[in-house]
Amino acid sequence: xxxxxxxxxxxxxxxxxxxxxxxxxxxxxxxxxxxWAAGWMALAMVQREYLVLLWPLALAAGAYQAxxxxxxxxxxxxxxxxxxxxxxxxxxxxxxxIASVTAYLLVIAIGLPWIVDTAxxxxxxxxxxxxxxxxxxxxxxxxxxxxxxxxxxxVTAPALAVAGLGFLMLLPVATKNRPWLTMALSPxxxxxxxTDYQTVGVKASLAQVIWLVALAVVGVVLLASxxxxxxxxxxxxxxxxxxxxxxxxPRDRFVANQTDKVAQELVCADGTPRVCISRIHAGxxxxxxxxxxxxxxxxxxxxxxxxxxxxxxxxxxxxxxPDPQPGVVLLDVHVDKYGHLAWPSRVVxxxxxxxxxxxxxxxxxSDYSASRAAAAYVLGVEPAGDWGQWGVVSDxxxxxxxxxxxxxxxxxxxxxxxxxxxxxxxAAECGDLRAALTGRTR
Amino acid sequence: xRWLRLYLRxxxxxxxxxxxxxxxxxxxxxxxxxxxxxxxxAPMVILTVLILVAIAGITLxxxxxxxxxxxxxxxxxxxxxxxxxALAAVVVLVLVTLATGARFGPxxxxxxxxxxLLGLAALGAATLGATxxxxxxxxxxxxxxxxxxVEGSAGEVVTWQTQVPGNxxxxVTAGTLAVAGLMVYALSxxxxxxxAEAAL
Numbered sequence: 001x002x003x004x005x006x007x008x009x010x011x012x013x014x015x016x017x018x019x020x021x022x023x024x025x026x027x028x029x030x031x032x033x034x035x036w037a038a039g040w041m042a043l044a045m046v047q048r049e050y051l052v053l054l055w056p057l058a059l060a061a062g063a064y065q066a067x068x069x070x071x072x073x074x075x076x077x078x079x080x081x082x083x084x085x086x087x088x089x090x091x092x093x094x095x096x097x098i099a100s101v102t103a104y105l106l107v108i109a110i111g112l113p114w115i116v117d118t119a120x121x122x123x124x125x126x127x128x129x130x131x132x133x134x135x136x137x138x139x140x141x142x143x144x145x146x147x148x149x150x151x152x153x154x155v156t157a158p159a160l161a162v163a164g165l166g167f168l169m170l171l172p173v174a175t176k177n178r179p180w181l182t183m184a185l186s187p188x189x190x191x192x193x194x195t196d197y198q199t200v201g202v203k204a205s206l207a208q209v210i211w212l213v214a215l216a217v218v219g220v221v222l223l224a225s226x227x228x229x230x231x232x233x234x235x236x237x238x239x240x241x242x243x244x245x246x247x248x249x250p251r252d253r254f255v256a257n258q259t260d261k262v263a264q265e266l267v268c269a270d271g272t273p274r275v276c277i278s279r280i281h282a283g284x285x286x287x288x289x290x291x292x293x294x295x296x297x298x299x300x301x302x303x304x305x306x307x308x309x310x311x312x313x314x315x316x317x318x319x320x321x322p323d324p325q326p327g328v329v330l331l332d333v334h335v336d337k338y339g340h341l342a343w344p345s346r347v348v349x350x351x352x353x354x355x356x357x358x359x360x361x362x363x364x365x366s367d368y369s370a371s372r373a374a375a376a377y378v379l380g381v382e383p384a385g386d387w388g389q390w391g392v393v394s395d396x397x398x399x400x401x402x403x404x405x406x407x408x409x410x411x412x413x414x415x416x417x418x419x420x421x422x423x424x425x426x427a428a429e430c431g432d433l434r435a436a437l438t439g440r441t442r
Numbered sequence: 443x444r445w446l447r448l449y450l451r452x453x454x455x456x457x458x459x460x461x462x463x464x465x466x467x468x469x470x471x472x473x474x475x476x477x478x479x480x481x482x483x484a485p486m487v488i489l490t491v492l493i494l495v496a497i498a499g500i501t502l503x504x505x506x507x508x509x510x511x512x513x514x515x516x517x518x519x520x521x522x523x524x525x526x527x528a529l530a531a532v533v534v535l536v537l538v539t540l541a542t543g544a545r546f547g548p549x550x551x552x553x554x555x556x557x558x559l560l561g562l563a564a565l566g567a568a569t570l571g572a573t574x575x576x577x578x579x580x581x582x583x584x585x586x587x588x589x590x591x592v593e594g595s596a597g598e599v600v601t602w603q604t605q606v607p608g609n610x611x612x613x614v615t616a617g618t619l620a621v622a623g624l625m626v627y628a629l630s631x632x633x634x635x636x637x638a639e640a641a642l
Contacts, residue, residue: 020577020581024581024585027585028585028589031589031592052588053584053585053588056584057581057584060580064574071573153461154499154500154572154573154576155461155465155493155496155497155500155576157576158492158493158496158576158579158580159465159493159496161580161584162489162492162493162580162584165489165584165587165588166489169485169588
């Protein structure tokens with residue numbers, strides 16, 4: 001059997017399939033490395049999202065391969081052999097499954113060297129996410145084989161690929177905003193990461209496994225069977241698969257936005273003052289900690305200074321943010337496309353600005369100009385245009401910042417620091433930062 | 443006339459016309475049923491053009507290329523005419539819908555994508571064979587539809603199928619592919635397949 005399988009791999013479209021999927025997958029992966037440079041889960045999930053292209057291509061590869069007997073005019077000859085058809089299709093099923101899974105895993109392997117030295121956190125869930133993707137590829141190739149056998153035309157393969165793409169892209173519309181149903185039926189849905197802590201739920205993965213196994217079974221039965229009765233009977237695994245998958249998957253609004261609490265958990269660096277980074281970003285500790293400590297040292301000249309820096313592990317969908325703690329400054333951590341800390345020169349100003357900014361619980365009261373002016377004074381530098389969070393604040397100099405800063409610098413140091421301290425108190429109380437900084441309130 | 447009839451039959455043109463018209467009716471009905479908008483979405487239009495080009499691709503080779511080459515006929519004008527007529531057929535088939543309640547347009551986009559993709563398919567027929575001519579148009583177009591928002595001129599060239607009709611780099615790419623496909627196919631003809639695979 002192994003020998004036959006080896007021959008089938010060499011003589012079928014398997015090698016070409018691996019090549020095409022590998023090239024397509026590698027181009028997609030490296031077209032946007034910032035999407036998956038943050039860690040292993042990011043890589044696994046992005047690869048799953050790229051099933052939107054790889055799965056239709058697997059369908060097309062299967063359909064193309066299935067035309068072989070028709071193309072070479074041997075269907076009748078093979079039908080006359082004294083072997084059941086089911087036995088004859090096993091090698092080709094095996095070859096196409098091996099090809100599509102190999103290609104899927106190889107694409108991940110291509111992404112591996114890019115992040116291997118920065119990504120630390122490797123949860124077991126990553127392997128589940130990859131396994132579901134590989135299963136989807138097998139199902140796609142086998143379904144393609146079945147359709148290609150039933151409709152042995154040259155245009156079956158491209159038409160099937162277009163239909164597969166249409167299925168994946170239109171499913172969220174067709175299910176009328178029921179994310180759990182879309183997630184159960186589409187192996188690529190909900191794989192775009194909003195935060196680096198995002199993961200895929202075990203129950204959702206289980207539902208996808210059930211549905212994808214059902215699809216694979218349909219492919220095998222359609223390919224192996226000769227009678228219309230057994231072909232019609234493939235409706236059974238379809239219905240059963242949908243029913244089981246739907247019963248397993250949680251009917252949760254956030255089913256596609258699960259947070260990995262372990263990845264989100266803070267890990268504190270050795271030494272003082274305390275600097276804690278989420279586990280998923282723990283590989284960036286050496287890049288963040290010295291700068292965060294430098295910022296804390298700068299802030300130490302204020303009365304009642306902050307004593308620790310924590311990563312801001314807020315997620316917006318679902319909305320969750322860490323409980324505010326006295327003396328703790330929150331810092332946004334972003335990963336660049338090389339897997340390293342994005343905008344490393346901004347860590348110090350970011351921490352100082354965050355120390356001058358009201359907490360998330362304040363409904364309003366945030367005042368960029370006042371916070372930045374105070375931060376610039378404490379740091380003893382000119383405010384830079386790119387100090388804005390996320391890089392979305394405009395680079396144009398803010399005239400208010402300059403006015404506040406000049407006023408602060410004209411004051412004696414004691415008085416100026418007292419005003420910055422007043423601003424920090426106002427920030428803690430959700431008060432008026434501007435009034436505190438200009439000395440109108442004490 | 444007799445030569446033309448035999449030629450069309452050997453190129454599976456009746457089959458391709460039937461498939462093409464059927465696919466167009468199917469996709470047109472799909473859009474009419476599923477959407478209230480009279481103008482089909484750009485991805486729908488691009489995929490329609492892609493399917494029609496894939497169907498046109500099956501006409502790019504006859505059953506026995508080696509035999510045909512022995513004929514004392516100037517093949518290159520015929521091959522060039524074949525590609526141009528196929529392009530016209532694809533464009534007309536899509537643009538007929540402009541007169542209906544589900545319009546597959548704009549015309550500029552249809553012409554650009556049909557020309558570029560058919561050129562790509564002709565290149566495929568000349569290198570891989572007519573039964574594999576759809577490989578490159580399919581893979582490239584699906585990728586461009588999935589990730590249309592690549593910035594910069596290089597990005598516009600890479601995702602030329604999905605750019606707005608007036609886009610310069612996209613038009614240049616489509617034109618280059620069309621001319622290259624036309625020239626290569628007209629001059630070298632379809633690749634000669636292994637005898638066992640000669641016929642569809």
